[in-house]
């Protein structure tokens with residue numbers, strides 16, 4: 001298990017190229033989050049080039065928030081490119097429970113074997129038979145309700161499953177950790193979860209051999225930066241600005257001192 005502060009130093013040293021196929025809402029904030037944290041974002045969407053680009057990047061992230069048939073084809077081409085070149089990839093199944101089109105797309109993408117699955121509690125819970133209370137892209141369930149499903153998915157799919165909420169939960173099916181911190185303003189800024197998925201890509205692209213530690217490190221950086229930004233903010237608008245500044249300003253030493261990670 002590598003510590004978050006060491007992984008943050010490594011990530012900034014490498015400045016990984018992260019190929020993001022994310023939704024229309026998240027495109028700008030996700031690129032800004034990656035730049036602030038120290039990575040290099042690229043939103044490359046066309047099916048004709050997505051596979052080739054995924055092979056060039058250090059990691060790929062896929063997000064179905066504003067899914068279209070055309071975009072789904074790009075996602076499949078990109079995951080094939082990542083797989084063929086041994087690159088890690090992260091899947092964010094935004095509101096996959098809402099419609100038949102999304103449900104099928106999420107199942108198909110999950111079957112392609114992501115390195116990390118990252119969703120809010122309702123999104124992860126909805127991969128089980130248990131009733132989930134997600135309202136569109138927003139969670140209606142607590143993280144603890146999704147932990148058993150996360151453990152099962154991780155073990156069955158040989159991947160890391162990462163659940164966000166007030167206190168996050170990360171598991172690879174054997175190990176598990178909770179990450180506390182952040183701010184209640186975080187779910188009030190659209191697409192901060194989607195941007196976190198891209199940041200997980202940056203850390204996993206830095207340490208592809210240890211996606212569990214990489215995911216915990218990304219979550220810990222987000223939580224520490226969120227906690228730093230909170231007292232500086234007047235509401236969601238100023239929080240978003242303060243949060244980007246805090247992501248950029250957080251040093252490995254601050255992360256080491258401030259991360260609230262509990263290994264279970």
Ligand SMILES: Nc1ncnc2c1ncn2[C@@H]1O[C@H](COP(=O)(O)OP(=O)(O)O)[C@@H](O)[C@H]1O
Nearest residue numbers: 120164165166181182183184186187192193222
């Ligand atoms: N009540 C809360 N308190 C602190 N942090 C939170 C809270 N709710 C969500 N977060 C944080 O906000 C980020 C996005 O998580 P979440 O809102 O669950 O994702 P999504 O945007 O995909 O629904 C995560 O870093 C998570 O830890």
Ligand SMILES: Cc1ncsc1CCOP(=O)(O)O
Nearest residue numbers: 023025065137191192193194
């Ligand atoms: C509002 C909205 N609609 C489709 S995608 C999206 C953004 C969702 O972002 P997040 O999952 O981070 O809340």
Ligand SMILES: [Mg+2]
Nearest residue numbers: 094120193194
């Ligand atoms: Mg989300």
